[in-house]
Amino acid sequence: MKKILLFIIVFIPPVFLFKGEYAYFLSIMAIAGIYAIVAMSLNILVGYTGQISLCHAGFFGLGAYSAAIASVSHGINPWFSLAFAFLVPGMLALLVGIPTVRLKEHYLAxxxxxxxxxxxxxxRANPWDITGGPGGICSIPSLVVLGKAIESDVGHYIAVLLFLSIILFFSHLLVNSRFGQLMEAINSSPHAAMSVGINVNMVRLKAFVLSASMAGLAGGLYSFLSPLSYINPDDVASVMLSVKFIAMVVIGGLFSLTGGIVGALILTWLPELLRQVTQYTxxxxxxxxxxxxxxxxxxxxxxMYPRGLVSRWEGHGYSQG
Amino acid sequence: MSGIVQYILTGISIGTIYGLIAIGFDLTYNTTGIINFAQGEFVMLGGMFSVALLRIPGMPAWICIVLAIALTSLVGLAMERTAIRPVKSASLTTAIIITIGVSIVIKASVGCFTKDEFVIPSLPGPVSMRILGASITSQAIWNMSIGMLIVLALWAFLKYTFVGIALRAMAEDRTNAANLGLAADRLSQLSFGLSAGIGAIAGILITPITQMSWLRGTDLGLKGFCGAVLGGMGSLPGAIIGGILIGIAETTGNVILTGYKDVIAFSIVILVLYIRPQGIMGGRL
Structure with missing residues (x-):
């Protein structure tokens, strides 16, 4: 309940507040919302399952590129292209995940x-001439709803908000389901989980694939809903972006979905605010x-908050295993 | 044939430097359990300090080098005191974010002064020599020999001096070492200063070959981290072997498929990890 309230307080007013020349802020909010989806995917993986991932920008970028290539080069409807953004990173995660999830701690990192x-x-290397190399892909089409293309900043923001709410809802169901309990069990003690017959690596693999698909979907949304309609490898897939995603969940709080959202908001807004302040030095x-x-x-x-900002409010007592 | 020897030689000479960076990762990891993602910035700092100091007219080069290493070590000591020590019982991820914060601060502080690329003159010696039909620069030979010398010195330090033994005790069991009366805080600080100093040496050695700028730290740090993990986290001989493997993978990767240098180097790293999840020289998992 508290989470829903927070969500409404933070995300609804911008629609009415930022108008005219401030519409630019809405596009920043839209990007923060897209990053929040990635941060939630990391909450599930790093927070609940206890596996670090420093490649989520890779899945995010792969999703963005899959959607963009499908819609630009093959003329597929943007809505169906989003399915590629979800499936391609998921399949790659399944493939590389099978050996990867066996690794631990810094070897996994x-x-x-x-x-x-x-x-x-x-x-970046542009294999078979499909990714556009360092230049990336431009003039990506917009999503179309009831014959109207979503092109304005307000439109982008509202679309992101809807997706974020839906994904938050399903993530909430997921972490409170039996699978969520399995994830927490293998996080707090893999050996105990193994001894009661849980297939630890299977749970880890499922969480990894699911999390990668979520990040990929967010990447697809970035292709269609970012203000530039343009993607390049440095913007969507760089190692620094992976690090930024991890920083979002750790700063926001690893052990709750709200933590990821708070972290995404802070790390997206902080540079913007600092830019306003540092102009005058x-x-x-x-x-x-x-x-x-x-x-x-x-x-x-x-x-000050070694467990992140949000877990302090929610009083989680356990440490990462 | 001479082609293969050439790639391997180039790989070893650049890999020795990656190995030195990897040793920095291992030293802090052993004593504090923290993976210091600011290690690459120490390398950059060493290079940039030496560039700046060598521009002062009338200063002998060796004093500049020693000063550059000392200044970087000071940054390492200060980092432990201000950013690492205040956080007690941090989880792996919390500590990683702190060191990333430090690396952002160091990088931007250097960026305030200059954003250009610099190069310093090579160490003295003939321009190039030929071994088995492959040519090798004297800087490369200097790099390999200085690298080996540092590894030997470090090994002797850890094996025969009291402080070295205390550092190894910390690596073995931090709580017990502290209970026995070892100054755990001071030893962690020392390990940060030491790894910053070794990072600085790596930076000074690589600047004549590849140039140095405020942005180079991240990339060099990643290569060093790869070397450390590949060799087995915490193992010093492993670090050098891992670093050299990364160096060779990188140079040969560029030949197999141009433009895919990093892709091939990291594919090899990941394959090695899948086959030996504890790294090459790592012990039990």
Whole structure:
């Protein structure tokens, strides 16, 4: 209930507040909403199942590219293209997940980091001339609802909001289902879970595939709903974006879906706010000062709230296993 | 034939530097259990400090080098004191985010001063030599020998000095080491300073070959992390072997398919991990 209230307080007013020249803020909110979907997928994987992933920008980018290629190069309806954004990263995750989920801690971190770098490298290298190389893909069509294309910032934002709500709803069902309990069980003690007959690697694999598909879907949404209608490997698949996604869930709070949303909002808005503030400092270039404060915020939040901002409010007592 | 020797030689000389970076990861990991993602920034700092100091007229080069290493070590010590020590019992992910925060701060602070690419002169010696039909620069030979020297010195330090043994005790069991009266905080700080210093040496060695700029740290750090994990996290000989493997994978990868250098290098890393999940020199899992 508290979560729904928070959701309404944070996400509804912008529709009415940001108008005219401030419509630009709505497009930032739209991107924050899309990132929030990725952050939730990481909540399920890193928070509930306890597996780190440093390749979610890879799945996000793969989703974005699948949707864009399907709609631009093959003329498939954008709505159906979204299915590719969901399925292609999912299938890749299934393929690489089978050996990957057996790894632990930093070995898992390394393997997923490598997967992310490989996806980025392949997208950038332009195999068979389908990804457009470093330049990426431009003029991606818009989603069409009842014969009207969603092209305005308000339209993008409302569409993202709807998707975010639906995905939040299903994620909520998922983490409270029996499968959610299985995930928490293998997180708190894999050995105990194994001894009562849970197939630990199977649960991990399912969580990995599901999480990758969610991130891919978010990538597809980014293709159609970001203000530029343009994607390139550095924007959607870079290693730094993977790191940013992980930072979102850790800063927001690993152990609740709201944490991911809060983290996504903070890390998307912080640079924008800092940009406004640092414009007025003499001597130092604003973008550098912005990065310095951004980095210090990471450190400060983690020192004050080692479990992330949200879990403190919700009083979760357990630590990561 | 000479082609293969050439790639392997180039791979080893660049891989030794990755190995040094990997050793930095291992040192902090062993004593604190933290994977320090700011390690790459230490490498960048070492390179950039040496570039800046070598521009001061009338200063002997060796003093510049020593100063660059010392300054970077200071940054490492300061980092432990301000960002790592205040967080007690942090989980793996929390600590990772903190070190990423530190790396963002260091990178942007250097970016405030300059965003250009720099190069420093190579260490003295003939321009290039030929081994088995392959040519090798004297800087590459310097890199390999200095790398090996540092590994030996570090090994002797960890094996024969009291502080070194204390550091190994921390790696074995942190709680027990603290109970025995070892100053755990000081030792963690020392390991950060030490790994920053070794990172700085790696940075000074790589600057004559590939240039250095404020953005290079991330990439070099990733390669070092790969080397550390591939060799088996926490193992010093593993770090060097892992680093050299990454170096060779990278140079040969570029030959097999141009433009897919990183893709091939990381595919090899992942394949090795699948076959040996604990790394090459790693012990039990």
């Amino acid at each position: 390394m393997a997923t980091l490598g997967i992310g770098i490989i996806i980025y490298g392949v997208l 003499p001597g130092i270039s604003p973008s550098d000062l912005e990065s310095i404060i951004y980095g210090m915020a990471f450190i400060a939040i983690m020192i």
